[in-house]
Amino acid sequence: MNFRTLRVPFVFLSAARPLTIVIAAALLLAASTPCSASFVLHNAPNPAVQGQPVTFSAFVGFSGNPVPTGTVTFTEGNALLMTVQLDPTSPGAATFSTSSLSVGVHTITASYSGDSNFGPASASVTETINSSFVSTATVVHSSLNPSAVGQSVRFSAQIIAPSNPTNPIGIVTFYDDSTFLGTAPVVTSGSGEEFVHLATLDPISTLSEGSHPIHASYSGSNIYAGSNSATLSQVVQAASVLPTNTALNSSLNPSVFGQSVTLNIAVTAGSGIPTGSVTIYDDTTLLITLALDGNGQAAFTTSSFSVGIHNLTAGYSGDTNFAASTSAPVSQTVQPPPAAHFADLFHQSVRSWTVHHTDRHGVLRCRYTGRFGRFHGKLDGIGHGEPEWWNGDL
Incomplete structure (x- = not known):
């Protein structure tokens, strides 16, 4: 909107007379003329190959309301290519596609008609059409x-x-x-x-x-x-097989019969993380087979160890990149529970007992003190005592 304002002179007469404002001329003109529109034109692809569709996109710039209306005419020189209404679903936009441009350089012009709020405008682009695709x-x-x-x-x-x-x-x-x-x-x-x-x-x-x-x-x-x-x-x-080291440790050693013991295994190498499985043995008895986690580790918790000494080892199976290995043995000592009670041959109460050693059969040998004196006996894996007579010391 353009506004024109004329200056209004004010004339003050003598003070003895009422103030009179003589308006020699006063006129406020509010003339409305269309605003000039910003207008851009894009083309893609450019360059293109003959027969390939090329799209020309024209945009009338505006902000807020009102929305521009009217038409956009696409021409090449004096040749009319297409007239398109501004798209109501995409305000201010008009597009035109063609695949009929000949080989050469084309100057395409888009002309906006304008409306009561926006003035006419135009823009041009150059489009190059090649005869064939560029080989690669x-x-x-x-x-x-x-x-x-x-x-x-x-x-x-x-x-x-x-x-x-x-x-x-x-x-x-x-x-x-x-x-x-x-x-x-x-x-x-x-x-x-x-x-x-x-x-x-x-x-x-x-x-x-x-x-x-x-x-x-x-x-x-x-x-x-x-x-x-x-x-x-x-x-x-094939990957070179890397040597590994398998380590076994006990979370509680010695332990008491019935207590939970966790055996932790870690398999390491100079580089990388071994995969596969590990086995845990108690002497020659297989306890369990475990899969290594993403860090090359595994753990096994048990409370079923019998009273005595258990020679434990862990063995890593190896994989395509890492060699098998076996841990050093761990001697897990499991002591009898403090509350264990025993009876001798005469069913007397045992006043005290001490662990002496584990024999070659894995039986825990003990010395007992009872009401009728001292004797020797054995303690089984579940805390039950059995007195025995011995000639001499153990």
């Missing part, structure tokens, strides 16, 4: 070849194409023979005439032992044709 070549590279089982390998694909007037864009898909590995976008780096167009896949560490035929397929883009790479033979070798 795709070459696959490996960051590590040969590699070992479990090692990370990063595959990349270089798109070889001229960078003038635009750089190739698009997606590269990677395959292991017919197995999909992943996709990566083409990224251009460099300056001047030294440009590199590269698509790089995230590292892969799951390739099995053997030879893998890796190849890549470039999707192409506006003026660049797609292309497929030759096959790269990625050789994955």
